[in-house]
Amino acid sequence: MASTNKTEALGLSQFIDTDKPTWRGDYNGDMRKLDVRAQEDTSKFNSMETRIKQAETTVDADHKVVAQIDQKIGEAESRAKADAASQVAKCYDDLFNKVSDRYTKAQSDARYMLKNSATPDVCAVIVGTSNVVQGKWPTLMCRAMGITEKNFAVGGTGMVNGANNFSVQLNRAIADGSFNNNDVKYVIIADCGNDAMANNDVYNGLVSLISDAKRAFPNARVVVFSAVWAWSNLHSLLKSKNGLAVCLGTMQEVCGNYGAEYVGTEFWCLGYSKYFTDGEIHLNSTGDTRFATLAGNYLQYGNEPVAVSTNYRVGLSGLNHDSNAPLTLRLNGGIVSLSGIVESGGSAIGDGHDWGMVPEWAAPRCSVNLQSTGGPDGRTSIVTQVHANQHIQSWTGFTGRVQVSGTWSIL
Numbered sequence: 001m002a003s004t005n006k007t008e009a010l011g012l013s014q015f016i017d018t019d020k021p022t023w024r025g026d027y028n029g030d031m032r033k034l035d036v037r038a039q040e041d042t043s044k045f046n047s048m049e050t051r052i053k054q055a056e057t058t059v060d061a062d063h064k065v066v067a068q069i070d071q072k073i074g075e076a077e078s079r080a081k082a083d084a085a086s087q088v089a090k091c092y093d094d095l096f097n098k099v100s101d102r103y104t105k106a107q108s109d110a111r112y113m114l115k116n117s118a119t120p121d122v123c124a125v126i127v128g129t130s131n132v133v134q135g136k137w138p139t140l141m142c143r144a145m146g147i148t149e150k151n152f153a154v155g156g157t158g159m160v161n162g163a164n165n166f167s168v169q170l171n172r173a174i175a176d177g178s179f180n181n182n183d184v185k186y187v188i189i190a191d192c193g194n195d196a197m198a199n200n201d202v203y204n205g206l207v208s209l210i211s212d213a214k215r216a217f218p219n220a221r222v223v224v225f226s227a228v229w230a231w232s233n234l235h236s237l238l239k240s241k242n243g244l245a246v247c248l249g250t251m252q253e254v255c256g257n258y259g260a261e262y263v264g265t266e267f268w269c270l271g272y273s274k275y276f277t278d279g280e281i282h283l284n285s286t287g288d289t290r291f292a293t294l295a296g297n298y299l300q301y302g303n304e305p306v307a308v309s310t311n312y313r314v315g316l317s318g319l320n321h322d323s324n325a326p327l328t329l330r331l332n333g334g335i336v337s338l339s340g341i342v343e344s345g346g347s348a349i350g351d352g353h354d355w356g357m358v359p360e361w362a363a364p365r366c367s368v369n370l371q372s373t374g375g376p377d378g379r380t381s382i383v384t385q386v387h388a389n390q391h392i393q394s395w396t397g398f399t400g401r402v403q404v405s406g407t408w409s410i411l
Helices: 023-100 105-111 137-145 166-175 193-197 203-216 235-239 244-258 285-301
Strands: 123-128 148-151 184-190 221-225 261-263 328-332 335-343 353-357 368-374 384-386 391-394 401-409
Touching (some): 123 137, 123 166, 137 285, 166 184, 184 203, 193 244, 203 221, 203 244, 221 285, 244 261
Parallel strands (some): 123 184, 184 221, 221 261
Antiparallel strands (some): 335 401, 368 384, 384 391
């Protein structure tokens, strides 16, 4: 008979005292269970062994892949190092080639002028007459502007005049090694006075000056200051063919055609006796200060002043000034204006009476008719003229008061 109890895992027989086991039934059944379980375990073991071998094969393959990866990484590192070394070598060669195409410090010092750090970079090259030499207004102007003055002006010269004319002066400036031509900001050509007095045709000379200056000093403004003109003796120089008026007209034309700046300076100090030494054509220290101020203002700010003189009371002969309206003239941009009232003082003034003289700088180039009315009724036209010889003259007799006005150009 079957056992009362069974084992938990395989269900094998567990007998008690009252059980009656049988060999064929209980024993053989238990043996069959053990045999089946042994077969199952053997099959599982074999399957596990197969999987282990497969895993080992996979691991071996992975090791080979890792080795290949390591090899490729090593090859990439080698190529990168080789490329980097090649690039560094190329950069070094390029740098060497560039550096080898440069001057050494010693070569540069020997070839080029050493710049004085205390000297301003900006220069002004000056050519001109005795009114323009170093120590005159250009020196004051450059000092005020904070630029270096390179003055080559020589007295008694002009664009044509003299062995040291303006072209010679400019060539000296071009060849001068004490400054860099590229640092020149201004080339100033000043004062045609000597050329005007010598009746010189300045056209070709000024053309050459402007062209040479532009070529030699590429960064510079070429500025032509027309003339430095004295208190006296202006009109007498205008009677010649190539006097001041002709020079000024020529200079304006050339500057316009060849790209230079023209500045009409001939009247800047005219009409002020305080700016000139008595009897001379040269500016005194006060005149140099005025001219330097006006020139500097033009160069820095573009201000070109209209020259206006002080009021000048005409000295009369045989006539009196009206106390409220004395006969006075003044200069305004090259135009002289004369106005005022004169009185005969109870005496009759005859035909051709000489009233007195205007200053030399204010005399016209030829006789000018003035607007004059007066006499007892105050409406009589009094024929009056101012002449090139400075004299004012009336051609109609009169008594009483005469009101006078007139304008003329001094060029």
